[in-house]
Amino acid sequence: MSGSLDHSDKGQTAPDLSIQMALSSDQALEIVLENVLCFLSSRHDRNAASLVCKSWYRAEALTRSELFIGNCYSVSPQRVTQRFRQVRSVSIKGKPRFSDFSLLPRNWGAYFATWLVSMVDVYRGLEKVYLKRMCITDDDLAFLAHNFPALKDIVLVCCEGFGTSGLAFVASECRNIRVLDLIDCDVSDDDEDWISWFPESSTSLESLTFDCVESPINFEALERLVIRSPSLKKLCLNEYITIGQLYRLMVRAPQLTHLGTGSFSPSELVVHGEQEPDYAAAFAACKSLICLSGFKEIVPDHLAALNPVCANLVTLNFSYAHINAEQLKSVISRCVKLKSLWVLDSITDEGLQAVAATCKDLLELRVFPTDAADDADGPVTEVGLLAISVGCRKLRSVLYFCQRMTNTAVTAMSKNCPDLEVFRLCIIGLHRPDPVTGEAMDEGFGAIVKNCKKLTRLAVSGLLTDKAFCYIGQYGKLLRTLSVAFAGDSDLGLRYVLKGCPMLRKLEIRDSPFGDLALHSGLHHYYNMRFLWMSSCRVTHKACEQIARQLPRLVVEMISKDEDKEETSEYVETLYMYRSLEGPRADAPGFVRIL
Amino acid sequence: MESDLNFKATELRLGLPGRDECEETVKSTPKNNKRASSESNIRSEIASSATETHPAPKAQIVGWPPVRSYRKKHSESEPGIYVKVSMDGAPYLRKIDLKIYDGYSQLLQALENMFKLSIGDYSEREGYKGSEYSPAYEDKDGDLMLVGDVPWDMFKSSCKKLRIMKGSEAKGLGFCA
Numbered sequence: 001m002s003g004s005l006d007h008s009d010k011g012q013t014a015p016d017l018s019i020q021m022a023l024s025s026d027q028a029l030e031i032v033l034e035n036v037l038c039f040l041s042s043r044h045d046r047n048a049a050s051l052v053c054k055s056w057y058r059a060e061a062l063t064r065s066e067l068f069i070g071n072c073y074s075v076s077p078q079r080v081t082q083r084f085r086q087v088r089s090v091s092i093k094g095k096p097r098f099s100d101f102s103l104l105p106r107n108w109g110a111y112f113a114t115w116l117v118s119m120v121d122v123y124r125g126l127e128k129v130y131l132k133r134m135c136i137t138d139d140d141l142a143f144l145a146h147n148f149p150a151l152k153d154i155v156l157v158c159c160e161g162f163g164t165s166g167l168a169f170v171a172s173e174c175r176n177i178r179v180l181d182l183i184d185c186d187v188s189d190d191d192e193d194w195i196s197w198f199p200e201s202s203t204s205l206e207s208l209t210f211d212c213v214e215s216p217i218n219f220e221a222l223e224r225l226v227i228r229s230p231s232l233k234k235l236c237l238n239e240y241i242t243i244g245q246l247y248r249l250m251v252r253a254p255q256l257t258h259l260g261t262g263s264f265s266p267s268e269l270v271v272h273g274e275q276e277p278d279y280a281a282a283f284a285a286c287k288s289l290i291c292l293s294g295f296k297e298i299v300p301d302h303l304a305a306l307n308p309v310c311a312n313l314v315t316l317n318f319s320y321a322h323i324n325a326e327q328l329k330s331v332i333s334r335c336v337k338l339k340s341l342w343v344l345d346s347i348t349d350e351g352l353q354a355v356a357a358t359c360k361d362l363l364e365l366r367v368f369p370t371d372a373a374d375d376a377d378g379p380v381t382e383v384g385l386l387a388i389s390v391g392c393r394k395l396r397s398v399l400y401f402c403q404r405m406t407n408t409a410v411t412a413m414s415k416n417c418p419d420l421e422v423f424r425l426c427i428i429g430l431h432r433p434d435p436v437t438g439e440a441m442d443e444g445f446g447a448i449v450k451n452c453k454k455l456t457r458l459a460v461s462g463l464l465t466d467k468a469f470c471y472i473g474q475y476g477k478l479l480r481t482l483s484v485a486f487a488g489d490s491d492l493g494l495r496y497v498l499k500g501c502p503m504l505r506k507l508e509i510r511d512s513p514f515g516d517l518a519l520h521s522g523l524h525h526y527y528n529m530r531f532l533w534m535s536s537c538r539v540t541h542k543a544c545e546q547i548a549r550q551l552p553r554l555v556v557e558m559i560s561k562d563e564d565k566e567e568t569s570e571y572v573e574t575l576y577m578y579r580s581l582e583g584p585r586a587d588a589p590g591f592v593r594i595l
Numbered sequence: 596m597e598s599d600l601n602f603k604a605t606e607l608r609l610g611l612p613g614r615d616e617c618e619e620t621v622k623s624t625p626k627n628n629k630r631a632s633s634e635s636n637i638r639s640e641i642a643s644s645a646t647e648t649h650p651a652p653k654a655q656i657v658g659w660p661p662v663r664s665y666r667k668k669h670s671e672s673e674p675g676i677y678v679k680v681s682m683d684g685a686p687y688l689r690k691i692d693l694k695i696y697d698g699y700s701q702l703l704q705a706l707e708n709m710f711k712l713s714i715g716d717y718s719e720r721e722g723y724k725g726s727e728y729s730p731a732y733e734d735k736d737g738d739l740m741l742v743g744d745v746p747w748d749m750f751k752s753s754c755k756k757l758r759i760m761k762g763s764e765a766k767g768l769g770f771c772a
């Protein structure tokens with residue numbers, strides 16, 4: 001503790017120990033402060049504390065152990081590592097969310113390497129790394145594994161740039177690895193048997209998630225790893241693991257709480273006459289299982305094996321399972337404790353009705369589309385949404401893809417589910433009106449922002465006029481994230497939102513007729529936001545330049561698809577702007593112009 | 596008399612039965628004169644206003660619907676129809692996906708390649724003449740049928756298991772209707 005104090009006692013010569021130990025009141029206060037601030041965990045509280053005065057700022061900086069960087073370009077690694085010296089856990093988010101949908105060209109940025117370089121000398125005790133939408137290479141993973149001996153948890157979400165070679169480095173060099181979770185990452189197949197690289201002495205594994213790794217796994221090595229990991233609680237397998245192999249692993253790890261079942265399908269070669277294992281018994285033996293996912297190539301015959309665990313399930317991810325209503329019913333009818341359900345729309349409205357009938361405690365529902373094509377009809381409609389709203393009153397988060405939706409159903413949900421915090425409705429058909437009334441979807445979304453008083457995240461779709469945005473600006477006082485696509489009539493729409501939503505932090509808009517006037521109307525607010533994304537809208541280069549001049553702490557990026565393309569269009573293809581302490585980044589590629 | 600027997604329905608041929616009779620469905624898409632602006636909007640406008648009587652060509656819009664690419668990979672392919680295939684006398688079963696075949700001749704070709712044998716020609720009256728083996732299948736009701744007895748689509752939806760039987764044993768199967 002004494003090493004971290006700024007004041008040093010210079011010129012102390014008194015032989016008396018008690019006088020030598022005497023501290024000024026300032027120093028005493030700082031020690032007390034540091035001891036107290038240790039208990040502050042929320043970064044929002046810590047940010048507030050750091051603003052009180054200089055000594056609180058210092059004390060807070062020295063005691064913050066968890067670092068959260070919401071936008072990797074908002075602050076430089078050097079600045080961060082100079083201020084916070086005792087960090088054990090780092091969370092960094094990189095690319096904007098629309099990069100998930102191929103709207104951001106490759107090699108845009110968000111490289112983890114620059115962070116590693118700064119952290120290596122200062123954060124020797126780093127235990128936990130969480131990265132989302134960052135670019136990490138195999139070399140980065142090797143560097144990480146080699147230079148941070150205390151590393152225990154690595155969680156990579158929607159990251160890319162590495163392959164199985166990088167994973168091999170992690171497996172072999174992170175001696176204390178406890179959590180290795182790869183979620184929705186793009187992992188290249190370097191033909192490296194990375195699972196075999198976990199040393200025999202590695203027995204501390206608690207969570208291993210690799211369902212996004214699209215390459216075959218050395219099953220024998222995996223089985224041995226599972227056998228020697230008594231603390232393993234979460235295991236999420238990829239689609240190369242057959243149901244027979246799943247069985248063998250489950251038998252070895254009945255203590256699992258989270259299981260990603262891999263393909264959930266038999267392999268092609270089956271020994272003639274061989275008895276199929278008792279899958280249901282394996283599930284029954286896993287008495288702590290509360291979370292199921294996987295089912296990537298499900299053969300519905302095996303659904304019955306899940307029966308023993310359904311009653312205890314809290315989370316069920318069927319979003320890769322092409323099952324129909326009947327097949328879903330056989331499982332969901334037992335899932336009385338379910339809080340989170342992800343499904344494919346192949347279950348149809350009938351399947352959703354079954355969910356509504358049983359899952360009274362449901363907090364989160366996501367319905368994904370089987371067929372991405374624009375169709376007049378789809379398997380789930382307003383009927384399903386209405387049924388859910390009636391049966392699942394406690395819902396907090398909804399993501400619903402469909403081909404048709406009515407204002408009535410959306411309004412009903414706004415009234416039946418007052419606890420909604422996240423409402424994301426994606427009507428796949430562009431500019432699709434209410435099929436019953438022929439009207440725009442304004443009233444439905446209006447009801448959502450009006451009645452759901454806790455709403456913080458909203459995604460809109462379908463035919464929407466400026467009126468919808470007027471409602472959002474009027475009622476969306478707690479709204480933090482808004483996603484807009486193919487909506488609105490004029491600048492007024494965006495103006496309503498920028499003027500009316502004081503809590504807005506993330507705004508992503510595509511293919512909507514919002515232009516310069518709208519952009520200007522948000523000047524008062526952009527410093528309070530993490531970012532604004534506008535692609536295929538009607539914003540001109542001039543307007544962007546003006547914004548950049550008026551707000552020097554804002555980085556204004558104009559991103560085009562091609563590097564060499566002449567700026568023929570008067571409108572900016574993609575505008576991505578964010579607040580930053582650093583100014584324009586040095587690693588921008590040729591197709592990005594920073595003002 | 597001829598019309599009662601409905602030869603056409605049981606005709607063994609390549610391609611989906613009923614193709615001659617299928618009608619194009621008319622889709623109506625909402626008209627939208629207000630949406631001008633961006634390229635992708637224009638693309639979709641062209642798609643929707645193309646004609647009122649023919650189904651609109653499905654316009655490909657980048658990043659729409661907003662589903663992550665790995666999810667699209669899984670979703671777009673329809674689920675397979677996996678059935679086990681056993682051959683009398685062979686120790687191992689194989690598993691095949693019926694979805695990938697367009698008709699009986701492709702399926703039989705695949706089976707011949709898989710098991711290194713020849714199956715011979717199918718006729719309604721005599722089954723698989725001139726071959727050592729006959730392909731049979733177990734349907735939804737548990738009945739053993741000869742492959743080729745029913746139209747391809749019906750076969751795909753009712754076949755539970757395939758069994759390549761020795762020619763002599765398959766004799767009685769040719770007349771299940």
